[in-house]
Amino acid sequence: MIFLTTAIDYPNGSPHIGHAYEKVLTDVLARYHRLCGEEVYFLTGVDQHGQKMVQTAEKEGVNVATLAKKNTKKFLKLLDALDISNDGWAETTDDRHKACVSQILTALHEKGQLYKKSYSGYYSIRQEQFLTDQERDENGNFGPEWGEVEAREEENWYFKLSEHTTWLREAVESDALGIVPAFRKSEVLNAIGKAESTDLCISRPKERLSWGIPLPFDPDFVTYVWFDALINYISFAGYLKEEGSELPDFDKLWPAHFHIIGKDIMVPAHAIYWPCMLHAMGFENAQMPNLLVHGWWNVKKKDSATGEESSEKMSKSLGNIVDPMELVDTVGTDAVRYYLARDIATGKDSDFDPERLFVLFNSEMANGLGNLLNRSLNMTKASLGAELVAYEHDDEECQLVRNSHASLLKTFPEKMAEIDLRGALEALVSFITDVNTFAERTKPWELKKDEAKRDQLTAVLHHMCEACALASVLLQPFVPAAAAKMQGQLNAPHLADLKFADLKWGLLPAGQTINKPKPVFPRLQKSDE
Numbered sequence: 185m186i187f188l189t190t191a192i193d194y195p196n197g198s199p200h201i202g203h204a205y206e207k208v209l210t211d212v213l214a215r216y217h218r219l220c221g222e223e224v225y226f227l228t229g230v231d232q233h234g235q236k237m238v239q240t241a242e243k244e245g246v247n248v249a250t251l252a253k254k255n256t257k258k259f260l261k262l263l264d265a266l267d268i269s270n271d272g273w274a275e276t277t278d279d280r281h282k283a284c285v286s287q288i289l290t291a292l293h294e295k296g297q298l299y300k301k302s303y304s305g306y307y308s309i310r311q312e313q314f315l316t317d318q319e320r321d322e323n324g325n326f327g328p329e330w331g332e333v334e335a336r337e338e339e340n341w342y343f344k345l346s347e348h349t350t351w352l353r354e355a356v357e358s359d360a361l362g363i364v365p366a367f368r369k370s371e372v373l374n375a376i377g378k379a380e381s382t383d384l385c386i387s388r389p390k391e392r393l394s395w396g397i398p399l400p401f402d403p404d405f406v407t408y409v410w411f412d413a414l415i416n417y418i419s420f421a422g423y424l425k426e427e428g429s430e431l432p433d434f435d436k437l438w439p440a441h442f443h444i445i446g447k448d449i450m451v452p453a454h455a456i457y458w459p460c461m462l463h464a465m466g467f468e469n470a471q472m473p474n475l476l477v478h479g480w481w482n483v484k485k486k487d488s489a490t491g492e493e494s495s496e497k498m499s500k501s502l503g504n505i506v507d508p509m510e511l512v513d514t515v516g517t518d519a520v521r522y523y524l525a526r527d528i529a530t531g532k533d534s535d536f537d538p539e540r541l542f543v544l545f546n547s548e549m550a551n552g553l554g555n556l557l558n559r560s561l562n563m564t565k566a567s568l569g570a571e572l573v574a575y576e577h578d579d580e581e582c583q584l585v586r587n588s589h590a591s592l593l594k595t596f597p598e599k600m601a602e603i604d605l606r607g608a609l610e611a612l613v614s615f616i617t618d619v620n621t622f623a624e625r626t627k628p629w630e631l632k633k634d635e636a637k638r639d640q641l642t643a644v645l646h647h648m649c650e651a652c653a654l655a656s657v658l659l660q661p662f663v664p665a666a667a668a669k670m671q672g673q674l675n676a677p678h679l680a681d682l683k684f685a686d687l688k689w690g691l692l693p694a695g696q697t698i699n700k701p702k703p704v705f706p707r708l709q710k711s712d713e
C-alpha cells in the first residue's frame with residue numbers, strides 16, 4: 185500500500201497557491217501510483233488548533249471553533265475545485281484524533297518520556313515556540329522570521345527529544361528516515377546537532393491558550409499544536425483506533441511512503457520532532473516514514489526605486505497570495521493543475537507567473553495536444569467514416585512515431601520515479617510535437633485525395649489516434665478531467681482501466697470507431713486583468 189500525506193493546513197485564512205500546489209503534487213503521485221496498479225491511501229486535512237487560530241478569531245471577533253469550521257469548508261472546496269482524489273480527511277478537532285493524541289501522551293508520560301519544568305526565555309508568538317541562542321542571527325538578534333518576540337517565564341511539559349537524537353542521526357544517515365530530494369539531508373543533519381541539547385516543550389498553559397487538546401495527566405495544560413498536528417498522520421491512518429471505527433487499518437498503511445511537505449516545515453517539525461516522537465512511541469527503523477520536501481511558489485517583486493526584480497515567498501502574512509479558487513474560476517481546473525505540475529522542479533522554488541501559465545497551457549495543451557486530437561478525429565471521421573480499419577502500410581515516418589512512442593514509455597516512468605513531474609510532462613509534450621510533425625510531413629489531407637494512397641492514409645490516421653490514446657492515459661494523473669474527455673472522444677472507455685504495464689502500441693484496435701471531436705483544452709483568452 186502506498187500511503188501519501190500532505191501537510192495539514194492552518195485554516196486561519198483562505199487557501200493559497202502553496203496549499204493548492206501541495207495537493208496537486210500529491211494527487212498526481214497518488215493517481216500515478218494507482219495507474220501503476222498500486223493500492224493508494226491519500227490523506228490530507230486541516231490543522232485547527234494553536235495560537236494562530238485564536239489570534240485570527242480574536243481579530244475577526246468570532247469564536248475560534250466557528251472560525252475553524254468556516255475556513256475548513258474553504259479547504260474542502262479547494263479539494264473539490266482541484267479534482268483531488270484524497271481517500272482520507274484529517275481535522276484535528278475530530279474526537280478520534282483527540283483520543284489518539286491523549287493515549288499517546290499518556291503512554292509517553294508513563295514511559296517517563298515527559299517531564300515538567302519551569303523555563304524562562306524568549307518566545308516567538310508567530311512560530312509559537314521558545315527560542316534559544318541558536319536562533320539568534322550573527323548580530324545576536326532574532327530575525328524577522330520569528331515575528332514578535334517576548335520574554336516569558338513559564339512552567340510547561342517537555343518531551344525528552346534529546347534522548348533520541350543519536351538514534352535520529354543514524355536513522356537519517358542510513359536513510360531509515362528517507363529524505364527526498366537528497367540534498368536536504370545535510371540540512372537535517374545540521375539541525376540534529378542543534379537539537380541534541382534541547383528538549384521539546386509540548387504544552388501550553390491553559391491560562392494563556394485553552395484552544396487545544398488537554399494533557400490527560402495535567403488539566404492545567406493543552407498540547408502544543410505541532411505535537412498534536414503531527415500525530416494526524418497516524419491517528420487518521422487508524423493508529424490506536426476504537427473497535428468498529430471506520431478509519432483504515434493502520435498495519436496496512438504504515439509506514440507512510442511520503443509525507444509531502446514544504447521546505448519551511450521540514451526542520452525541525454517533520455525531520456526531528458516527528459521521527460523522535462515515533463521512536464519514543466516504540467516505532468522502529470523499518471517503521472519510519474519518508475519525507476518528500478517541495479519548494480515554494482514565490483512572487484516576483486520589483487523594487488520601485490531600482491527596478492530590480494527579486495522573489496519573495498507567497499504567504500498570508502506578506503499579503504501577496506494568489507487565490508487558487510479565483511484562478512480555477514478564471515482558467516479552469518485542468519490549466520491550474522497542468523501549470524502547478526509543469527512549471528516547478530520538485531524540491532526547488534519557482535516564481536508563480538500567470539503569463540507562463542497561459543503560454544505553457546496554450547502552446548502545449550491547447551495548440552499541441554488539442555490540435556493533434558482534433559485533427560486526428562476530424563480526419564478519421566471525414567476520410568474513414570470514423571472507423572479505424574486494418575492497414576498494411578508502413579514506412580520510415582510511421583516508424584519514427586512508434587519509436588517516439590516507445591521512448592516515451594521508457595522516459596515517462598523514469599521521470600515519475602524521480603518525482604520529476606515537469607520532466608515527465610516535457611517528455612509527453614515532445615512526443616506530441618513529434619506526432620504533429622508526422623502529420624505535417626505525411627499530410628493526410630493530401631493522401632485523402634488519392635484513392636491509391638488509402639492504405640497509407642489509414643496507417644497515418646491510426647498512428648495519430650494511437651498517439652492520442654497514449655497521451656490520454658499518461659495525462660490521467662495530471663489532468664484527469666481532460667484525459668477522460670479525450671477517452672470519451674476516442675470512444676475508448678477501456679483506456680481508463682489500463683495499468684501502466686498494459687501500455688503498448690496498439691491500444692486502439694482495428695474496428696474501433698471514434699466520436700466527434702470537441703475542444704478538450706480550450707485556448708485560454710487573456711482578460712484585461
Ligand code: ME8
Pocket residue numbers: 190191192193194195201202203205206231413414416444445446447448449479480481482497498499
Ligand atoms: O505549516 N509555496 O500549515 P500551513 C509552496 N499546519 N508551499 C507552501 C507555500 C508556498 N508559497 N506556503 C505554504 C502548516 N506552503 C502546519 C502544517 S503538518 C503536521 C502541519 C506549504 O498552512 C507549507 O510548506 O502554514 C506546508 O507544507 C503547507 O503549505 C501548509 O502550510
